[in-house]
Amino acid sequence: MMINCTINGRAYQFNIDPRMSLMELLRQQGLNSVKQGCSVGECGACTVLIDDIATDTCIYLALWADGKSIRTAEGEVKGRHLSAVQQAYVDTGAVQCGFCTPGFVMTSTSMVERFRGQPLTEQEIRRGLAGNLCRCTGYTSIIKAVQKAQQLDEETPR
Known part of the structure; x- marks a missing residue:
């Protein structure tokens, strides 16, 4: 087919x-x-x-x-620059073993783009990430990454 x-x-x-x-x-x-x-x-x-x-x-x-x-x-990297979400994950130390990270990054990207200009609460972020599991973290740094990504996204010129 x-x-x-x-x-x-x-x-x-x-x-x-x-x-x-x-x-x-x-x-x-x-x-x-x-x-x-x-x-x-x-x-x-x-x-x-x-x-x-x-x-x-x-x-x-x-x-x-x-x-x-x-x-x-892979497609979120533009040239040699990480996306706002990827950079936020690096900046907040939201990456441990890294296995789950790409899935979290893509779910986070969807949330950041969908709610552009509308800061999400911690509870809204937790709900949005509910379909992604990580065995290495307590999710705190991942939530901080989404919050930071929203800030970075707002600062990025379009």
Whole structure:
């Protein structure tokens, strides 16, 4: 089955097995920020943005990506510059082992973009990140990263 989609701003056409998950397709393309964690949509390690919506790719069939725009953590880096969210994660020390970080970054990116100009409360951030699990942190630094990302995003000229 043939599908067409955009990944990190670049158009692609793939001949896929209709049973293939989007996670499998993206990892085959060398997009290793898309981690295989639980494979049942519970941990968020495979989260990407599909048409700007945070989505678990392990339970999303690749054929559903036809005509969609997909963004991964690799695509958030512009030249040699991290995105506001990625920089905030670095600045706040929200990265420990790093396995879950790309999924958290993409979920955070979705929140920061969706609520641009509307500072989120800690409770709203916790609720927004509920689909992502981390075994290394107490989430405090991740919440601080989202708050800082909102500040950095506001300071970034468009």
